Amino acid sequence: MATYIIAIMLEDFECISTTVPNNITSNHALAVAKKSLAFYIELFQCPYALPKLHLVAIPDFDYSAMEIWGLVTFRETALLIDPENASLLSRQNVVLTVAHEVSHMWFGNLVTMSWWTDLWLKEGLTLDDLPLILLSDGMKAYFGKFKYSNATTEDLCTVLQATSGCGVTEFMPLWTKQTGYPVLSVRLIRAPDGKCSVGLKQQRFLAGGSSTNGKRLFLGICFRTCTITKSDVAMVEPHVLALRWTTKYGSVKLDNVHVKVNASHFAFNVHRRTATTLVHPNYRRAVEDYERLLLHKVVDIPSSASNPREPNAVGFYRVLYKPVIMNTIIEAISSGTVSERDRITLLDDQFAVARAGFLRLDEVLQFCRAFVKETRHRVWLVLSDRLAQVRTLLGEATYPVGDKVVFLEASKEICGLNKLCNELALPVYEKIGFEPTSTDSNNDRLLRPIIISTLGRIGHADVICRAQTAFRRHYAAVISAPGDDDAANQSERISPDLRAAIYSICMRNGGVEVFGKLLEVCHHISGFIMQVSCGRVLAIAFTERMLAELTSCVVWLEEWGLEEVRRNQERIVGRNEQGQRLPLLLYQLLTQSIMNDERVRILSSLGATTNADIIGRIFDFTFTECVRKQDRFHLLLGVTESPGGRRALWKLVRDRFSTLSEDLSTSHLLARVLKGSAAAFASEERCSKTFFEEHDVPCPRVIQQTLESVKINAEQWKRDIEVQEPFGKGAYRGVTMGHNGGSNLSQQYAANPVAEIGDFSASMSVSSKV
Structure with a gap:
């Protein structure tokens, strides 16, 4: 039985209650918790052991969720959604998180691992999928024998072997105790x-x-x-x-x-x-x-x-x-004639074996052309992710231009990859279109943002134009009437399914203006206080000192109503840490919408920019009170999409390392930022072991994984890109790899200057359109 996690909540909560069979009560829970409980009870033939189950959303919470027995705690984004503004993907994530945590009421709580060496008994069994015959019979016996006690891997194997007749005790150690x-x-x-x-x-x-x-x-x-x-x-x-x-x-x-x-x-x-x-x-x-x-x-x-x-x-x-x-x-x-799951497997395997050196990368990219008619979003998830990994690898290319060393998004390699992405995504875009329709299937709703993101990333003119137009309408609707449920206003807003994709496209192809507008939208749906003026964003947050000063402002807001606030916003003032008086936008105080998933979408999209100045502002904004510590990693990892952003983040990690763990709240969030900042490098010199050896890093395994990733990237770069061979002859239509084909780099650089790489400085890549 789990004795290592406990929680006590003292708060005047708003509760929603539902019930499951046998009068088990699930307070403050979503419908998925009820279905999950009933499903597990029937599957395991083992009743839920407690008289209640609370699901609690905590505003400042480092983990996605924590499976305390009978009192499961969540980030707000992992439990709460706005029915009118939640994307389908957000809804799915809530279902997956809640179902996963409810399963811990059996795995980990009812039966607990004997020691941390068997941690997988708690986490692995809540993620993996086994044959139902093993689950229904084997798990029934497992829970019946070890409930309210502890178990080891050997205990589980013995039970599964007895119920299935398979030699589990013999072959399981070969999978669980050997690498690879x-x-x-x-x-x-x-x-x-x-x-x-x-x-x-x-x-x-x-x-x-x-x-x-x-x-x-x-x-x-x-x-x-x-x-x-x-x-x-x-x-x-x-x-x-x-x-x-x-x-x-x-x-x-x-x-x-x-x-x-x-x-x-x-x-x-x-x-x-x-x-x-x-x-x-x-x-x-x-x-x-x-x-x-x-x-x-x-x-x-x-x-x-x-x-x-x-x-x-x-x-x-x-x-x-x-x-x-x-x-x-x-x-x-x-x-x-190949099933969807087979297509996913084939894609995943081909890119994996190429990264490991069994295949040439150009052979895999040629293989991708077979997916030119692909319309299933699950396949596109894998395809777009793997092509993005190739883009990241190509983005590590550096070119000598005069006395400088630069990297270009307009390189022949990147242009060749853009042509392949266009060949694959454009037919789908022409089929499903940019705007959602009332007849869209779930597959269409999940596929469209992937296709729009793919085409937007390669500079497709129609997609960028439509995205910018949609964003202008959305911004005007949000700013003019935040929280307004008027149908006309709602029709001007971007579909929640497309917001992350469109925000990122506009950030990549916009500038300080888009950055400021996104922060304004973020304020209107999350309670940030800010003013955008003269192209600069000055931000302050609800501190204890400010709350005392703003008490009368809140009263004014409640008495005036929204229109009066607009006319009198200059009278509502506060001070930032430097004592400067700033106009405050406090419309959010008039609404009840939480919109946490929208806030995270915006924070994650800000880093799509390739502008060095904006990336610097993002870093400054990240470590203010306007951003919760638990959410700062969204902003930091957002910049890693571009080569310059990765270098800028790596420099920030080194400069702030002494306080970074505290700034991000916990070491596991620090680990994500560390890995995100350096794991994509393709040169071991850029991510030296010396830095990690000289600093007390609380996540040694992540450091090992990061250094290994850099080594693999460097080997693949040398093997697949540095050699003078055709790169995807068919898919790339004659575009060649290697640096010898770059005779026009000086002209490209003159037309699209980029910063020096220097000492991992925030050197930016040049946008190009196909």
């Missing part, structure tokens, strides 16, 4: 008689490359062969192969499909099962028993069209496909 997981190399072997074999080779996969060190692993593999027609995906009874890592090799022939084991890693024993339970695809887990090879054979497959691949992403491993197989996979993706 397998990468499989897959190649198609064609015999003279037309029959095909699939060659498999296993290595241990690490982010920076492979390793043959380590003990044996049990590996579950799922793949099938198919043609490019949907009629060929009908499955016959699966054949299940037992798999163990040995020093032997062998092969199995199943009708027209011949599976050959390459090298000296596997041995097979064949037997059959009538059914096989696959794990939830999003988490890439192995098959039900974790130590068998599941092979699906498609009926009547012409050997000339064989296309082995993973069905529905059900293996905890990476796959490296050889060119012959990859070409047929590209054809299948282009024709629409």
Whole structure:
């Protein structure tokens, strides 16, 4: 039973109550808490142990949530949403957070790990997805045996083995106590008689490359062969192969499909099962028993069209496909015969193995062209994220121009990547449009901001123009009538689903004016006090001293009403820390809207600028009382999208390091900022171990991860970008890698000057439009 977390709340809370079966009360909770409790009670066949469950939103809270038994505490953004102004993504995040924390009432609270070495028993089991047969039977036995007590990993494995009949105690340590997981190399072997074999080779996969060190692993593999027609995906009874890592090799022939084991890693024993339970695809887990090879054979497959691949992403491993197989996979993706979860897996694997050095980066970017018709937002989440990582890597390029060293967004490499992004995103944009419609599906609502962000990032003229127009209307509507529910006013505001994307586009393509307007909008929905004048933002906040001075102002506001406030705002004054008198905008005191998710959206978007002066102002603004300590990391990490922003943040981290942990409230937020400031560098000289060795850093593992990331980036840069080879010949349409092609850099620099890199100073990149 958990004895390490406790909370006592003293406050006059507003409560919302609901009930679940058996008269269990859930006060101050959302409907998702009720559904989650009922779901877990039924799934685990184990009742909720307490007579009540409170969900409490705390204004100043460092963590997203904390699973105190019976009294779960949350950040406001993780629990509270404005029904009229919350994006679909914000709603989903609330559901995920609440469901996750409610699951802790069993994992971690009812049964607690014996010591921190088994922390994953609390956190891992609330994130992972296992076959329902394991959860429903295994967890029922687990909670029944260890409730109100402590358990170890070995205890859980013993229970799961007893209920499932699988050798859990034997193979679990191989996954939980060894670094890395397998990468499989897959190649198609064609015999003279037309029959095909699939060659498999296993290595241990690490982010920076492979390793043959380590003990044996049990590996579950799922793949099938198919043609490019949907009629060929009908499955016959699966054949299940037992798999163990040995020093032997062998092969199995199943009708027209011949599976050959390459090298000296596997041995097979064949037997059959009538059914096989696959794990939830999003988490890439192995098959039900974790130590068998599941092979699906498609009926009547012409050997000339064989296309082995993973069905529905059900293996905890990476796959490296050889060119012959990859070409047929590209054809299948282009024709629409590959499932959504398979497309996600293929994308994720290809970029991962390229980063580890198994593939050239240009080969992966060429592979991306198969997704030119992609319209599923989950696939686009992966695709846009991986392309953004490539942009970050390319952004680390530096060029000598005269006696200066600069980096350019107008480089040939970046322009080539922009062309690829345009090729992929423009067809989707033309299909779903810029403006939301009443007929939008959830997929459309989640996809549109990704596409708009992608095109906005590459300088698409129509997207930028529409975004700036929408922002001007939105700003006017918010400033003219904050909190107004008038339908006409609401129609002028940006859809909550698009605000983050549009704010970022306007910041990147605007200047001080947009920065000031966003802060004004932020004030109107969050209670900041500020005045924008002469292009400068002077900000003050509700301190104890000011509250005393403003008591009469609040009374005026309540008596006058909004229109009177507008006419008399010059009479409402306060003083900043320097004693300067400033006009105050206090409209927010007249409204009841919390709008915390909107405040975070704005804070995160401010850093999209590439303007060095604005980045400096962002840093100044971050460490004022206008921004809660718990939210400061949003502003700081926001600037890391640009090369200059990353260098500016790294300089700030070093300059303020002695107070940064206190400035950010906790060490875990400091860890996020440390990693965000340096992990994208592609030169080990820029992120020297010396700095971390000379300072007492409270997060050593994060430092190790950061230094490892820099090393991997540097290796990939040297391997994939510094070499003089075509970079994405097809996708980039002739754009070449390497610095020798940059004969016009001096002219680019003259037209678009950027600051020197110098000592990690805030050197800015140059915006370019395609």
